[in-house]
Amino acid sequence: EVQLVESGGGLVQPGGSLRLSCAVSGFGFTNYWMRWVRQAPGKGLEWVASIKQDEREVHYVGSVQGRFTISGDNAKNSLFLQMNSLRVEDTAVYYCMRASGPGGYGEWGLGTLVTVSS
Amino acid sequence: DIVMTQSPLSLPVTPGEPASISCRSSQSLLKSNGYYYLDWYLQKPGQSPQLLIYLSSNRASGVPDRFSGSGSGTDFTLKISRVEAEDVGVYYCMQGLQPPITFGQGTRLEIK
Numbered sequence: 001e002v003q004l005v006e007s008g009g010g011l012v013q014p015g016g017s018l019r020l021s022c023a024v025s026g027f028g029f030t031n032y033w034m035r036w037v038r039q040a041p042g043k044g045l046e047w048v049a050s051i052k053q054d055e056r057e058v059h060y061v062g063s064v065q066g067r068f069t070i071s072g073d074n075a076k077n078s079l080f081l082q083m084n085s086l087r088v089e090d091t092a093v094y095y096c097m098r099a100s101g102p103g104g105y106g107e108w109g110l111g112t113l114v115t116v117s118s
Numbered sequence: 119d120i121v122m123t124q125s126p127l128s129l130p131v132t133p134g135e136p137a138s139i140s141c142r143s144s145q146s147l148l149k150s151n152g153y154y155y156l157d158w159y160l161q162k163p164g165q166s167p168q169l170l171i172y173l174s175s176n177r178a179s180g181v182p183d184r185f186s187g188s189g190s191g192t193d194f195t196l197k198i199s200r201v202e203a204e205d206v207g208v209y210y211c212m213q214g215l216q217p218p219i220t221f222g223q224g225t226r227l228e229i230k
Contacts, residue, residue: 033214035219044208044210044221044222044223044224045159045161045167045210045212045221045224046221047217047218047219047220047221050217050219059217059218061218062218095166095167097167099214100157100169100172100173100214101172101173102151102153102173104169104172104176104178104179105169105172106157106159106169106172106178107169108166108167108168108169109166110166111166
């Protein structure tokens with residue numbers, strides 16, 4: 001059974017840092033596009049970053065470029081999102097997900113809440 | 119960036135009646151492998167989004183056959199043949215063709 005379990009969220013002051021983790025089970029993530037997607041309170045879905053580990057390819061939405069870093073650990077079968085210089089507008093539930101493709105997929109985790117506030 | 123535009127944004131439906139949601143992209147979502155990289159997700163109240171349709175017209179595993187997706191180029195449609203109470207939530211289309219990955223604004227389906 002495929003499971004994605006996020007952790008690492010919490011309350012942080014503006015300018016602070018957090019590292020989110022996504023533990024993946026049921027498949028090896030390195031061969032798939034994996035994404036972080038966030039949802040601000042009462043708002044829609046916003047893509048944050050993507051990684052394809054085997055091709056060492058990463059992408060970011062413009063608003064987090066230079067502040068967030070997506071990475072993966074093959075041995076732990078886990079994804080990470082290092083978030084620096086956090087802003088109030090980064091407050092959201094952060095989900096990790098596997099991208100869809102010709103074989104299906106599109107699984108999501110339950111999310112982890114990040115609150116940036118003084 | 120590819121802009122995704124959904125309509126309607128609010129959709130009240132009587133149980134047993136059909137429903138349809140439109141999603142338009144600002145450029146074609148056709149990839150060189152012949153697939154249209156357009157997904158449909160449903161986010162039920164208090165839950166994570168779940169995949170309904172991938173690559174424009176493929177029903178995800180476990181999704182009831184009352185859900186169907188169609189479309190090509192820049193115009194896509196999600197149809198529910200007979201709405202049930204459990205279909206309540208916000209429906210999102212998403213393009214996965216190229217970064218930045220973008221979502222539609224969401225369509226809130228409610229039961230009349």
